Every structure is written in structure tokens, then in C-alpha cells.
Amino acid sequence: MQHSIKQDTLVGLFIAVGIAALFFMAMQISNLSTFTKEDSYTISAAFENSGGLKIKSPVVVGGVRIGRVIAITLDQTKFQSIVTMKIESQYNKLPEDTTASIFTAGLLGEQYVSLDPGGLEDLLINNSVIDITQSAIVLEEIIGQFLFKSAETKE
Amino acid sequence: MIDLLTQLGKKTRYSFAKLGRSSFFLQQLLMGITDVLVRPQLLSKQLYSVGVLSFFLITISGLFVGMVLGLQGYYILSNFGADEALGVMVATSLVRELGPVVAALLFAGRAGSALTAEIGLMKATEQLSGMEMMAIDPIKRIVTPRFLAGFISLPLLTALFSSVGVLGGHLIGVSLLGVDEGSYWSQMQASLDVYDDILNGVIKSIVFGFVISWIALFEGYDAIPTSEGVSCATTRTVVNSAFAILGLDFILTALMFGDI
Numbered sequence: 001m002q003h004s005i006k007q008d009t010l011v012g013l014f015i016a017v018g019i020a021a022l023f024f025m026a027m028q029i030s031n032l033s034t035f036t037k038e039d040s041y042t043i044s045a046a047f048e049n050s051g052g053l054k055i056k057s058p059v060v061v062g063g064v065r066i067g068r069v070i071a072i073t074l075d076q077t078k079f080q081s082i083v084t085m086k087i088e089s090q091y092n093k094l095p096e097d098t099t100a101s102i103f104t105a106g107l108l109g110e111q112y113v114s115l116d117p118g119g120l121e122d123l124l125i126n127n128s129v130i131d132i133t134q135s136a137i138v139l140e141e142i143i144g145q146f147l148f149k150s151a152e153t154k155e
Numbered sequence: 156m157i158d159l160l161t162q163l164g165k166k167t168r169y170s171f172a173k174l175g176r177s178s179f180f181l182q183q184l185l186m187g188i189t190d191v192l193v194r195p196q197l198l199s200k201q202l203y204s205v206g207v208l209s210f211f212l213i214t215i216s217g218l219f220v221g222m223v224l225g226l227q228g229y230y231i232l233s234n235f236g237a238d239e240a241l242g243v244m245v246a247t248s249l250v251r252e253l254g255p256v257v258a259a260l261l262f263a264g265r266a267g268s269a270l271t272a273e274i275g276l277m278k279a280t281e282q283l284s285g286m287e288m289m290a291i292d293p294i295k296r297i298v299t300p301r302f303l304a305g306f307i308s309l310p311l312l313t314a315l316f317s318s319v320g321v322l323g324g325h326l327i328g329v330s331l332l333g334v335d336e337g338s339y340w341s342q343m344q345a346s347l348d349v350y351d352d353i354l355n356g357v358i359k360s361i362v363f364g365f366v367i368s369w370i371a372l373f374e375g376y377d378a379i380p381t382s383e384g385v386s387c388a389t390t391r392t393v394v395n396s397a398f399a400i401l402g403l404d405f406i407l408t409a410l411m412f413g414d415i
Contacts, residue, residue, distance in 0.1 A: 011202045014210060018311025021318040022357070028340070029246050029321055030347040056348075 039089040040067065041126040045100040045113070050081040051136025052111045053102055059085045059113045066091040069113060085113060096122040102136035111136060177373045180294075184302055184372070187295035197300040205266045205301065206308030210315075212265050213258055217316035220253060221245060221323025228324070229332050241334050242343035245324035246317075250347065250356045251412070254317035256404050259363035262309050263396035267371035270301055271392040274375025275385035283376075298376065302368045309364030310357055317356065355411045362403060367396045 050072055059067040067087035075082050087094075097118030104111050115130075124130070191198055228244045274297065277283050283293040321343075328334040347353065371392045378388035 007203045008199055010207045011199050014202065014207045015307075015311065017210075018206075018308075018314055021311070021314035024318045025250065025314055025353050025356075026349055029250065029318075029343055030349045030353050031344050 040086045041089055041092070042070065042084055042086050043094075043124050043126075043128045043130060044082055044084045045130035045133050046075060046078070046080040046082050047100075047102060047133050047135050048080060049135040049138065050083055051102055051138055052104075053083060053113065053136065054110070057110060057112050059087065059115065061091070061094070061115045061117065066115075083113065092123065094124045095120045096124055096128070097132065098124060098130055099132040099134065100130045101134035104137065173377070176377060177369070180373050180376060181369055183294045184299050184369075187292070187299035188303065190295045191299050191303055197296070198303055201300045201304035202308060205270070205304040206312065209262060209265045209308065209312060212261055213312045213316050214319050216257065216261055217254075217319035218323040220257060220316075221249065221320030221325075222327045224248060224253075224320065225324035225327030225332075229328055229334065238328075238332075238334050239338035240342055241324065241328045242321075242339035243346045245328070246321050246343045246347055247352065249317045249320040249324075250352050252404070252408070254313050254320065255356055255359035255363060256400060258313040258316040258360065259309060259367060259400045260397060262305075262312060262364075263367045263371070263400065264393055266305060266308070267367050267392050267396050268389050270305070270368070270371040271375040271378070271389045272385060274298070274301075274372060275378035275380075275388050278376065278378060279380040279382065279385055281380075294376075298372050302372055305368030305371070306361075306364045309367065310360040313356070313360035313363075351412075355407075358411075359404065359407050362407065363400055366399045366403065370395050370399060 053069060053072060055069055055072065057069045058065045059069060067085050069083055070086045071082075071084040073082045073084075074080075083100075094115065095118045097120045099116045099118065101114050101116065102111055103114050224245045225241065228241050229238055232238045232240055232244065274283075277293075277297065283297070286293045286296060325336075325339060329336045329339050374388040374392045374395070375385075378384045
């Protein structure tokens, strides 16, 4: 079989370009560059109702994303929803009396956890629990209350 | 009536026999991998004809598919004032579905049919029997390098297709229609996951590469050694590959994304 250097070079180039494309997909298209695996800590919060919150929903402070929701489970004794969040370890100065609320981005947007820092000196550490929470707003409940009230005022 | 039943039975038996032959063929083919690794020269030649020669077809198709997605996506999303989500739409549809499937269909048409025709003609002109006479195993020498070349090439070509497609969407969406460049990339990066989206797309392309190479080589090896037989085998390669790709795509999608 004839050995051709040009052919080998083209094959090498092809494989290099293909692997470069795989890297491009991993780094530029997906969230690998913003991935946090090791350097993070988890906190949890108990909500009466976690609404449409999902795993991987963002956790923000003042509009800046500092972590993600990693688990949503049901506490069988109080029937509350326990939301576990993974926070990047560079944001480790959250006070202990931080409050957690579930908000919706826009009218139809996805739901996220918003943390509102308090004023205590003690900080939230790994596996801390946030005590003060505000549940998700369920649109149907608000519409129901509104309709009920407007019917009452008419009478 | 009896005739019809006999025919049906014959057809069924024939197709089962073919499935059995193809499984045996796959086993023999995989046994030859170690011999190919000893002689990488064989693989290099096939990577050239299977991979490098498909390069332009795949990249140019990827560019146009990305551009069409950019254009269509922009018109639909701008109705809802959500044209910043264009990057998400283009990248998700390319990485999850269009990239693996369209690249595999193009690959089956471009490289799969060529493989079948080549092996079929080798059989028709008795080159394979000639090799056997010289105590060279034609499956190890001819078939396995081609199989590995297809198996390696398709995932790389799919990655190229998707990447070029995302750049094509960027070209239309950002450069021509004026979607914000920052939100094109950042929303894409925020909503695509390395494991859920990218890795699953790559797994799909690996499965497709395996199946297309297998079908193409088996049809060639199993072809009736006449010019008509080879042409039938080539057609069967393209048809069966298309069925296999689309059917497997459904199964893989259901497995990968079904539980979300």
C-alpha cells in the first residue's frame, strides 16, 4: 500500500478539527466554563410551597446568580418542601438571618430562589438551614382571592 | 392462500437468517480490531476516504442548517419579544437532535453508500475470494479498518456540524438581524448542560456511527455479486440506515430526555 504523507496530514488535521469542535461545544456552548463542582457549600430552606421551582433553578442575591437548587424534597412531618441549594464558596459571607423567597422571572418566566441578606454577624455555613422563608406565589390563588374579593364588594 | 403463507414464511425466515449473518459478521469484524491497531496505516487511509472527504459536505450543511434555524427562530421568537433566546433555541435543537440526526443521514448517503458499493464490487470482481486464497482474512484486512473509520469519523463530524451550525446561527441572528451578542452566548451557556445535552448528543452520534458502518459494510459483504446486486445493496444501505437512525434516535431521546 502506498504511503502518502499528504493523506496522513489531512487525516490528522481532520481529527484535530473534530476534537477542537468537541471542545468548542463543551466550553462555548454549554455551562462547563461556569461549572462549580468542588468549591461550593450547601444550605437548605423550608418553604410552605415551592411552586414551580425545579432542580437547577438559579439562586440569586440582588440579581447575581450565586448557586443552584440541587434537591427539592418533602418533609413528611410538617408537610413543607425542603429546598437544598448549592452556593459557590466564594460567596461565603451570607449572614445567618438571611431570608429566602421564591420569585418568578417575568410573568411566564422560570422560578428562582432569591436570598435577602440580614444583619447578623454569624454566617451561613455548610448544611445551615434558613428559617425565614416566603413561599412561591401561585397565580391561581391570587386570581381566586381577587375574584372572591370583587364579588364581596359588589354585594 | 397456501402459496401466500409459504411466501410469507420464506420472507420471514430469510430476514431472520440475514439478521443472524449480520450479527456473526459484526462479531468477526470486532475480532479484527487488534490487527488494525497493529497497522494504523490501514485505518489512516480509510479515515481519509470516509472522514476527510465528508468534511466539506458536513460543514457546509451544518452552516446552512444553523443559518436557517437562526432565521426561522428569529421570526418566531421576535413575536414574543424573546429574540435573546435565539442562541438557546439554535444550540439546543442542533446539539440534541439536528446535529446527530442530519449529520448521520448525510454520512449514510455520502460514506455509507460508498462503502457498500466498494465492498460489493470487491466481492463481484472476486477480490475478496482472491485474498482468502492468499490466506489473508478479508474481514480483518478490508472490513474492520473501514468500520473503525466510520465509527471514529461520525462523532467528530457531528461535533463539527453542531459547532458550525451554532456559528451559522450567530452569523444570521447576531450579525444580520441584530440579536444581542452577549445574550446569544450567555443564555446558551446558561441553559445547556455538558452532561445532559452535549454528552447525550455525542453518545447519539457514536451509536449512529456504529450502526451506519455496520449496515453499510454488511450490505456490501452480503451483496449478490452482480452489478444489479451491488446497486440493490447500495440502495438498501441508505434506506436501512435512515430507518435505523430515525428509529434509534427516538429510542435514545426517550431514554435520555424522557424523565425530565
